Amino acid sequence: MTTLDRNAAFEQDRAHLIHPYTDFSTFSKEGSQIIERAEGMHVSDTEGNRLLDGIAGLWCVNIGHGRKEMADTIAEQVMNMQYYNPFGHSSNVPAANLGAKLAELAPGDLNHVYYTCGGSTANDAAIRLVHFYFDQKGQHRKKKIISRQNGYHGATYVAASLTGIHGTKLGFDRIGEDFINHVSEANLYAKPDGWSDVEYCDYLVREFEARIQQLGPDNVAAFIAEPIMGAGGVLVAPEGYHKRMWEICKRYDMLYIADEVVTAFGRLGEWFASETLFDYQPDILVCAKGLTSGYIPLGATLISTKVYDVIAKPQCEGGLLSLGLTYFGHPVACAAALKNIEIMDRENLLENVCEVGPYLQETAKSLLNLPIVGDVRGSHLMMGIDLVSDKSSKAPMDAGANAGHHVFRKCMERGVIVRPVGDRIVLSPPLIISKEQCDEIVGAISESITEFQAER
Numbered sequence: 001m002t003t004l005d006r007n008a009a010f011e012q013d014r015a016h017l018i019h020p021y022t023d024f025s026t027f028s029k030e031g032s033q034i035i036e037r038a039e040g041m042h043v044s045d046t047e048g049n050r051l052l053d054g055i056a057g058l059w060c061v062n063i064g065h066g067r068k069e070m071a072d073t074i075a076e077q078v079m080n081m082q083y084y085n086p087f088g089h090s091s092n093v094p095a096a097n098l099g100a101k102l103a104e105l106a107p108g109d110l111n112h113v114y115y116t117c118g119g120s121t122a123n124d125a126a127i128r129l130v131h132f133y134f135d136q137k138g139q140h141r142k143k144k145i146i147s148r149q150n151g152y153h154g155a156t157y158v159a160a161s162l163t164g165i166h167g168t169k170l171g172f173d174r175i176g177e178d179f180i181n182h183v184s185e186a187n188l189y190a191k192p193d194g195w196s197d198v199e200y201c202d203y204l205v206r207e208f209e210a211r212i213q214q215l216g217p218d219n220v221a222a223f224i225a226e227p228i229m230g231a232g233g234v235l236v237a238p239e240g241y242h243k244r245m246w247e248i249c250k251r252y253d254m255l256y257i258a259d260e261v262v263t264a265f266g267r268l269g270e271w272f273a274s275e276t277l278f279d280y281q282p283d284i285l286v287c288a289k290g291l292t293s294g295y296i297p298l299g300a301t302l303i304s305t306k307v308y309d310v311i312a313k314p315q316c317e318g319g320l321l322s323l324g325l326t327y328f329g330h331p332v333a334c335a336a337a338l339k340n341i342e343i344m345d346r347e348n349l350l351e352n353v354c355e356v357g358p359y360l361q362e363t364a365k366s367l368l369n370l371p372i373v374g375d376v377r378g379s380h381l382m383m384g385i386d387l388v389s390d391k392s393s394k395a396p397m398d399a400g401a402n403a404g405h406h407v408f409r410k411c412m413e414r415g416v417i418v419r420p421v422g423d424r425i426v427l428s429p430p431l432i433i434s435k436e437q438c439d440e441i442v443g444a445i446s447e448s449i450t451e452f453q454a455e456r
């Protein structure tokens with residue numbers, strides 16, 4: 001690419017693109033950093049900066065960047081059969097093969113798959129199917145969904161309504177929320193002083209049950225939760241929390257939707273986290289991101305046999321399941337997913353996560369020695385670091401300090417990409433990361449926080 005092309009791309013981007021989560025007060029002046037190349041653990045921008053990717057693109061590039069094998073698989077599938085409609089009784093080989101593979105890897109009887117274009121559309125499909133399921137059973141009032149404060153479920157209308165992060169709602173209508181309710185997130189760092197983890201868990205479970213009673217069990221259809229909250233700040237729930245929430249769902253004839261868009265495909269050292277790590281069996285499991293390692297968009301809503309047996313019947317004479325996406329089971333995306341899974345398997349990437357993940361968690365604990373680091377938490381290759389103005393009171397940073405953003409910029413100057421989420425730093429590196437690269441990331445964060453603190 002010539003310098004002219006690079007400059008043109010910068011100007012074209014600034015003139016024409018509406019980026020997600022853009023700060024329009026600075027965008028027109030600063031424009032975008034344009035990433036031009038990506039290989040292994042690194043990406044490079046058009047200014048010639050080579051950066052260690054501590055966030056796997058956006059929680060997704062699990063096998064690392066720039067794999068030729070992926071490019072070859074995608075090219076081969078394009079030349080073989082790049083697209084044909086998937087409606088009705090029409091299918092393609094990669095979609096069918098991947099369906100069988102997902103059924104094999106997913107826990108319990110999650111044997112049926114509805115493909116989508118990403119995580120948001122997979123969550124939307126989950127909610128439509130939950131409503132359809134209860135309609136089929138004649139429980140027409142059972143439609144309300146309980147989600148959690150600070151949970152992130154996507155950007156389409158329903159997925160954005162499921163999302164419980166306050167800042168994502170500013171200025172937007174909340175039409176979906178007449179049927180979507182939010183209960184507290186499980187945030188061990190913010191639990192009331194003097195409460196044990198067990199007491200806190202009891203409280204959350206009681207709150208959930210009270211909300212079901214308040215809404216009326218006949219009206220509540222499902223609960224949706226991430227096994228570990230990602231964009232909400234990498235919040236790990238107290239021991240036993242998910243299992244207890246799941247048991248309550250069963251008690252009230254509700255479905256449990258596990259949003260594993262971030263946690264599936266290795267980030268926690270397992271193909272899926274719900275059953276293996278947290279001991280519950282979702283009725284519906286949503287995945288995306290790591291499914292193709294972000295080489296090409298794909299999402300999947302996995303459905304249990306219990307739910308399938310109800311929805312897989314005509315709702316009336318001649319009735320069809322009117323849930324049609326043009327790109328359902330896209331052959332190129334499904335071929336990429338199969339190759340991605342093959343690579344993860346062949347290179348023992350889950351084992352790498354189980355070895356390097358705990359090392360990252362342990363090494364990063366050293367950041368707690370810094371005066372403004374309140375909490376360092378996570379599991380395997382998911383990590384959240386809270387910046388506070390006072391450790392003992394856990395008081396937040398001063399309004400306008402923009403601490404997360406400053407630390408992110410300073411890490412970038414040191415050649416490391418981290419993700420700022422308010423006054424939190426979040427990490428989710430590719431699963432191929434080495435211990436040395438964990439040291440590099442933690443070192444850059446430590447220096448950046450120290451420098452930020454000195455400048456305050």
Ligand code: PLP
Pocket residue numbers: 117118119120121123152153154155226230231259260261262288289
């Ligand atoms: N669910 C979770 C847990 C996510 O983290 C995300 C995206 O970050 C989504 C859903 C939405 O996925 P997508 O951006 O692919 O639509």
